[in-house]
Amino acid sequence: xxxxxxxxxxxxxxxxQTPKSLAAIANLERICAEHLPGQYAVExxxxxxxxxxxxxxxxxxxxxxxxxLPVPLRKLIGDLSDTHKVLVNLKISDSA
Amino acid sequence: xTRDSSSDKDLLVADLRLRLxxxxxxxxxxxxxxxxxxxxxxxxxxxxxTIGGDPESYRAFMxxxxxxxxxxxxxxxVLYANSTxxxxxxTSLTQLxxxxxxxxxxxxTGREIGHLLKEAHTTRQSREIRLPRGEQVDLYFMAMASxxxxxxxxxxxxxxxxxxxxxLNEGAEQREHAARAVIDSANEAVLVCDRNGIITHANAAASxxxxxxxxxxxxxxxxxxxxxxxxxxxxxxDMIAMVIAGTPVxxxxxxxxxxxxxxxxxxxxxxxxxxxxxxxxxxxxxxxLLTARPxxxxxxxxxxxxxxx
Numbered sequence: 001x002x003x004x005x006x007x008x009x010x011x012x013x014x015x016x017q018t019p020k021s022l023a024a025i026a027n028l029e030r031i032c033a034e035h036l037p038g039q040y041a042v043e044x045x046x047x048x049x050x051x052x053x054x055x056x057x058x059x060x061x062x063x064x065x066x067x068x069l070p071v072p073l074r075k076l077i078g079d080l081s082d083t084h085k086v087l088v089n090l091k092i093s094d095s096a
Numbered sequence: 097x098t099r100d101s102s103s104d105k106d107l108l109v110a111d112l113r114l115r116l117x118x119x120x121x122x123x124x125x126x127x128x129x130x131x132x133x134x135x136x137x138x139x140x141x142x143x144x145x146t147i148g149g150d151p152e153s154y155r156a157f158m159x160x161x162x163x164x165x166x167x168x169x170x171x172x173x174v175l176y177a178n179s180t181x182x183x184x185x186x187t188s189l190t191q192l193x194x195x196x197x198x199x200x201x202x203x204x205t206g207r208e209i210g211h212l213l214k215e216a217h218t219t220r221q222s223r224e225i226r227l228p229r230g231e232q233v234d235l236y237f238m239a240m241a242s243x244x245x246x247x248x249x250x251x252x253x254x255x256x257x258x259x260x261x262x263x264l265n266e267g268a269e270q271r272e273h274a275a276r277a278v279i280d281s282a283n284e285a286v287l288v289c290d291r292n293g294i295i296t297h298a299n300a301a302a303s304x305x306x307x308x309x310x311x312x313x314x315x316x317x318x319x320x321x322x323x324x325x326x327x328x329x330x331x332x333x334d335m336i337a338m339v340i341a342g343t344p345v346x347x348x349x350x351x352x353x354x355x356x357x358x359x360x361x362x363x364x365x366x367x368x369x370x371x372x373x374x375x376x377x378x379x380x381x382x383x384x385l386l387t388a389r390p391x392x393x394x395x396x397x398x399x400x401x402x403x404x405x
């Protein structure tokens with residue numbers, strides 16, 4: 001029987017085009033392409049356009065990456081320039 | 097204490113630990129300059145506040161600048177580029193943002209910009225770069241990079257001032273110097289005319305065909321020529337007009353009736369092209385026929401223009 005793949009979803013909260021928001025988007029794109037191809041559905045939410053969406057995950061500092069699925073939910077704050085830290089926080093080996 | 101209440105307490109403790117870890121991580125990220133915006137509650141509504149100022153202010157400034165301009169983060173990624181630069185690169189701001197600026201240029205030019213950014217680590221630096229454009233004339237820019245702080249992010253401001261006209265003018269000037277040197281070193285008389293047949297340059301040997309200063313005078317007026325073995329239709333002004341129209345003349349025997357000493361010459365004339373294909377005048381060379389004769393074939397004259405030959 002084939003193992004059923006659990007759904008995986010990342011949400012990146014940014015604030016318009018601030019330097020760290022742009023860096024976080026570029027770094028997440030790079031990390032997903034190089035280390036997690038096809039593994040995560042990624043959503044980028046611009047809180048400048050809709051600040052209310054910050055409440056869903058209690059976002060205080062921007063940029064913040066939220067691993068919504070699989071549970072438990074994980075948060076990583078910053079521009080995601082430390083690839084190793086991002087991969088560890090996403091627990092790639094556990095959830096692969 | 098019941099099992100249920102114990103379990104609730106465990107869940108509460110776990111939740112509090114998670115919240116504490118979240119709060120600590122948020123504080124650490126703020127303290128270590130990893131964020132540049134915060135969500136704050138104002139009158140029950142959430143609002144976003146940018147740390148270190150709104151980027152819109154420097155973007156508006158960059159947009160009204162005449163040169164191409166880009167704001168880069170510490171890695172060389174484009175935070176913002178004005179429309180002059182995006183048009184120059186044939187791309188859009190959306191495509192450029194978040195990408196390395198060096199990747200937006202051809203490999204060699206990108207390398208030059210990479211070196212410039214490294215050099216501008218602490219102080220402003222500049223260097224001239226060339227943008228090849230295939231069959232079109234290459235563009236030249238003075239790229240200038242300065243270290244700058246955008247809010248909480250250290251990076252570079254880079255500008256690209258178009259210096260193509262200056263570079264091309266310098267090139268034309270150098271070529272003109274070289275041409276003058278060649279003309280001056282020639283043993284035969286060399287005279288350069290503009291499109292109106294007025295002499296603009298003449299070398300020292302030109303004194304053999306005209307006794308005086310020929311500059312500013314009409315060639316045909318001061319050096320009337322009688323061409324041998326022709327139909328008689330061609331005079332000096334006809335020759336100049338024909339050359340300016342694009343037909344060069346080679347090795348026609350002629351008599352310079354007003355020449356102070358030697359009067360018989362072998363005359364050649366070619367269109368003058370300073371830049372591009374536009375003919376801006378004519379270059380006339382006159383060789384003493386006695387000197388030239390041993391070099392010449394038995395034909396008395398030749399001309400590339402079939403209407404003369």
